[in-house]
Each structure stands twice: as C-alpha cells, then as structure tokens.
Amino acid sequence: MSNVLDQIVATKKEEVRKGQAIHQLNDLLERMAAQSAPRGFHQAIRQRLHAGQSAVIAEVKKASPSKGIIRADFDPVQIARSYQQGDATCLSVLTDAQYFKGHNSYLQQVREAVSLPLLRKDFMIDPWQIHESRALGADCVLLIVACLSDGQLAELFAAATELQMDVLMEVHDAEEMQRALNTPATLIGINNRNLKTFDTSLQTSEQLCTMVPEDCTLVSESGIHVSADINYLQGIGINTYLIGESFMRHSDPGQQLHKLMSGQV
Numbered sequence: 281m282s283n284v285l286d287q288i289v290a291t292k293k294e295e296v297r298k299g300q301a302i303h304q305l306n307d308l309l310e311r312m313a314a315q316s317a318p319r320g321f322h323q324a325i326r327q328r329l330h331a332g333q334s335a336v337i338a339e340v341k342k343a344s345p346s347k348g349i350i351r352a353d354f355d356p357v358q359i360a361r362s363y364q365q366g367d368a369t370c371l372s373v374l375t376d377a378q379y380f381k382g383h384n385s386y387l388q389q390v391r392e393a394v395s396l397p398l399l400r401k402d403f404m405i406d407p408w409q410i411h412e413s414r415a416l417g418a419d420c421v422l423l424i425v426a427c428l429s430d431g432q433l434a435e436l437f438a439a440a441t442e443l444q445m446d447v448l449m450e451v452h453d454a455e456e457m458q459r460a461l462n463t464p465a466t467l468i469g470i471n472n473r474n475l476k477t478f479d480t481s482l483q484t485s486e487q488l489c490t491m492v493p494e495d496c497t498l499v500s501e502s503g504i505h506v507s508a509d510i511n512y513l514q515g516i517g518i519n520t521y522l523i524g525e526s527f528m529r530h531s532d533p534g535q536q537l538h539k540l541m542s543g544q545v
C-alpha cells in the first residue's frame with residue numbers, strides 16, 4: 281500500500297486503540313443487546329434483483345479525501361429520509377470523522393429515522409469495530425481487501441457473521457478480487473476509484489465482473505453520475521450500485537436518485 285489508505289489505516293489504528301479504552305467489549309455487548317435485529321442488507325438487494333429491478337445503495341457522505349467538502353449543508357437524517365422517499369434499497373453512512381467528516385452518531389440517527397438497511401462505511405481493521413458497528417445499529421460492514429491481510433479478512437468476516445451482519449467486501453483490482461473470492465463473501469463491491477490518482481473508471485467494473493461467480497451479488501461503487509453510467513453497467517450485467525457524490529450535490533438527493541434510475545439525467 282502506498283496511497284491514502286495507508287494514512288487512513290494509521291489514523292484508524294490510533295482511533296481504535298483509544299476507543300477500546302473507553303468502550304470495552306462488555307459495554308458494547310450491552311449496547312448491542314439493546315439494538316433491534318439486523319435488517320437484512322444483502323437480502324434487501326436480492327429482493328430487488330429477483331424482482332428484475334436494480335438496487336441502489338445511496339450514500340450519506342459530507343466529504344471525501346478526493347473531493348473535500350461535498351455538501352456543506354449536511355443533515356444526515358434529512359438526507360436519509362429523502363433517499364427512502366426516492367426508493368433507495370439500502371443506505372451507506374460514513375462514520376469516519378477525520379477523512380470524510382462523518383460521525384458515529386450519524387449512523388444512530390439515521391437508523392432511528394428510516395427503515396432501510398444500513399452499511400457502516402468506515403475502515404474496519406479490528407473485530408472490536410465490528411461489535412461497535414452493531415452497537416451503533418449497522419446491518420452491514422465494509423471490508424476493504426486492499427487494507428487487510430487474508431487472516432484479518434477471515435477474522436473480521438467471522439465476527440460480522442456471528443453478529444448476523446452482512447459484509448460488503450470491496451476490491452480495486454484482479455488480485456484483490458481473487459483474494460475476496462477465496463473468502464465466503466457473497467456481496468462484492470468493485471470500487472471504480474483508483475486510490476493513487478483518485479480517477480474513476482467504470483471500466484474497472486467491466487474488467488473485474490467476469491471473475492465473479494453467478495451466486496455472488498456484485499456492486500459497482502464510485503464514479504456513477506448519469507443514467508448513461510447505469511445503462512453501461514446494466515449492459516455488463518451489474519445491477520447494484522453504490523452512489524454518493526452525485527446525489528450529495530443535489531438539494532434533494534432522493535429526487536436525484538429517482539431521476540438517475542428513471543433515465544432523466
């Protein structure tokens with residue numbers, strides 16, 4: 281690794297160390313017990329696909345390393361309600377504070393406000409964070425192959441499965457895809473963003489999608505802006521999309537979702 285993930289992971293290690301000192305496992309177990317059951321993130325996507333529809337994981341994101349502040353006027357609850365109104369299948373909520381201006385409380389607030397399944401979008405490096413995610417109300421966690429060893433992938437995947445959470449396993453290239461396919465993951469995200477240049481190319485999805493067996497659900501992530509992008513991805517057989525920036529830049533993100541998926545933009 282020699283990109284922004286290096287920095288993010290270094291910061292995350294420090295955050296986890298501090299977090300573990302404040303919220304020990306017993307504390308997290310109590311908070312997890314007070315949560316309602318996971319909402320079935322992958323199941324919600326499967327239902328859409330089986331009905332012959334596309335599925336959208338709509339992202340609640342204030343800022344990113346590549347774009348800086350994306351939405352200054354940021355109200356996570358209002359955004360989540362707008363997405364639900366716009367027929368999102370699931371939501372992705374950024375909780376990383378330093379690089380994405382997210383917050384753990386955003387996930388908690390959004391879970392109270394909408395009934396959609398939620399991905400905690402953060403950088404998982406330790407099983408403690410998986411427990412923390414469930415305690416915050418997450419239904420799914422992201423495992424980024426680029427910043428985890430095979431041993432960590434197995435350990436974190438097992439921790440999520442034990443808590444009945446889904447895992448979105450994210451890859452950027454063929455080598456990472458092969459490593460993801462060596463795990464039990466059945467929900468695999470192809471991130472179209474090159475983390476060295478920050479450029480996005482949907483061709484990344486096209487190049488990698490042929491590696492994935494039919495029983496896996498594929499998600500194309502990043503750089504999806506207009507209906508032509510959706511048409512392109514549908515043309516290569518990908519029907520689930522994770523989209524943030526292009527929704528976040530509109531005053532009514534859910535309306536923009538509806539327009540994108542009905543070919544109006």
Ligand SMILES: O=C(O)c1ccccc1NCC(=O)[C@H](O)[C@H](O)COP(=O)(O)O
Pocket residue numbers: 284285339341344345346347471473475478501502503504522523524525526
């Ligand atoms: O977006 C970044 O700059 C970034 C940098 C380093 C690691 C991850 C990063 N983004 C996370 C994402 O994967 C996107 O938020 C997500 O796929 C949505 O992408 P977009 O629709 O382009 O906002």
